[in-house]
Amino acid sequence: MRGVRVPGEGGGDHPPRDLPYGERRLEFLWHKRRWWRREASCPRKSFTEQIPQIPAGTRLTERLRCAAGRRARDAGSTVVQAARDLGLSWPVVMDAFRAAAARVIEAPLPEVRVLGIDETRRGRTRWEQDPDTGKWQLTRDRWHTGFVDALGTGGLLGQVEGRTVADVLAWLSTTPLAWRKTIRHAAIDMSATYRAAVRAGLPDAIVVVDHFHVDQLANKMLSMVRRRTTAETRGRRGRAADPEWKARRRLLRNREDLTDEQFAKMWNPLLDEGEIGQILLIAWIAKESLRTLLALARTGADREQVGDARWKFLTWCADSDIPEVRTVATTVDRWWPEIAAFLDTGHSNAKSEGINRVIKLVARNTFRFRNADNQRLRTRCVTTRRAREHLRTA
Structure with a gap:
């Protein structure tokens, strides 16, 4: 033509x-x-x-x-x-x-009521040896911290390299003060670093931790107890013939999702196994007690019922003499104000987790990025595409 x-x-x-x-x-x-x-x-x-x-x-x-x-x-x-x-x-x-x-x-940042903060791994860390002292030093932190509109359609608001308190505060300092004052809640995972950064950079915001990370913590505890007890008692790793290995998936499932037959297949062999099975069942009861506590708080039960369920959970964990179970109880007790904030508001960082998945897919399609600035630029555009389309059609 x-x-x-x-x-x-x-x-x-x-x-x-x-x-x-x-x-x-x-x-x-x-x-x-x-x-x-x-x-x-x-x-x-x-x-x-x-x-x-x-x-x-x-x-x-x-x-x-x-x-x-x-x-x-x-x-x-x-x-x-x-x-x-x-x-x-x-x-x-x-x-x-x-x-x-x-x-x-x-473009100016959209108004945000709930700010989601989460990290995503960009690759392996890079260490270099100092020729003078011979010590190994971290030269590049391969973690990125993302800031997400956890309640609206703003998508990814920004990214910084690193996941320290200083990194989070550095990004917040680049935003207008009036914009930061509109943030009412900050949804994070159970990271003390992000909690400290929110308290310093957003003193008026309430930190929220959703129940997903609490359930995940309990399941990780159960897996750690199973591996440790098997190694200490049997002197080796778990095998397919071991009762605790056969029940590993049923131990991680919710009690209401197990039929009576499935529950019996899990409970009876572990009970007959001896010390290993008894320790696992004690840890499993602790996990279910924690889930019962969260369910009561989510359904709007009165404070007396929630307090009673919380006391039962902490008492069971303290009397268990299992280090992993006690650690979970200590962690939940320390994070209870943030967990209770989620139970009251329902705000979570699910959008942060979803955007992290998109970020990893973008990096996979390009066979990884060598330039961190280009990666942040690409991911910012990809994760805000829906927000821009919403503005054009509005």
């Missing part, structure tokens, strides 16, 4: 690259005019015609450049794939993507 040839004096054919028609490339011809100035005092003696779509000195149309940037920003395409589809080079598409992503980065 050929464009209209505009005749003129002193001009030449200028072949700018344009968007393809499907898989077919278009041949776009433009015969430009050259204009000469008669004023001797003018430093510019001549100039050629230009339009906003084809500025002077460019070989690409603006719609082709914008399409390349949008493919990497909104369509989930990698820079390499966008360059292959459009017949461009990697640096050209990357520059177009940076220009398109700048509109996302420079």
Whole structure:
């Protein structure tokens, strides 16, 4: 397909690259005019015609450049794939993507009521040995901390490298004070570092820890007890013929999800096994007592019932003489104000976990990122795509 040839004096054919028609490339011809100035005092003696779509000195149309940037920003395409589809080079598409992503980065942050804070692993840490002292030092922390609109549709609000209190406060200091004052709750996992950062950077926000992480902590405790008791009693790792190994999956399931037959298959062999089975059943009862406590609090039971269930759980764990069970009880007791805040509000960091999954998928599609800045730029654009579409349709 050929464009209209505009005749003129002193001009030449200028072949700018344009968007393809499907898989077919278009041949776009433009015969430009050259204009000469008669004023001797003018430093510019001549100039050629230009339009906003084809500025002077460019070989690409603006719609082709914008399409390349949008493919990497909104369509989930990698820079390499966008360059292959459009017949461009990697640096050209990357520059177009940076220009398109700048509109996302420079846009004002949406109003956030619940801020989700969570970390995601970028890769392995890098250690280097000091040639003078011989000590190994951490040169790069491969963790990223993400800030998410946990209640609205804002998506990923920002990312920083690292997961320390200083890293979180550094990002919060870049946001407007009026924006930080609108945050009422901060949803995190059971991380003392993030709790300390929220208390320092967002003193008016209430820290919330959802029940998912509490249940996860109890299940991890049960698995640790099973592995430790097997190693101490049998002197080896668990095997398929061991009763505790056969019951490992049923131990992690909720009691209400087990039929009577399944419960008997779990309970009776462990009870007959002796010390290993008895220790596992004590830990399992502690896990179910914790779940009962959380269920009572979620259903809106009065404080007397919740307090009684909490006392029973802590007493059972204290009398168990199992170090892992006592550790879980201590952790739950220390985090109870944050857990109770979730039971009252229902706010969780589920969106933070979902966005972490998207971040890992983006890194997997690109066979990992070598540049941390490019990774944060790509993930910010991918995770806020739905929010931008919502704003366009609103």
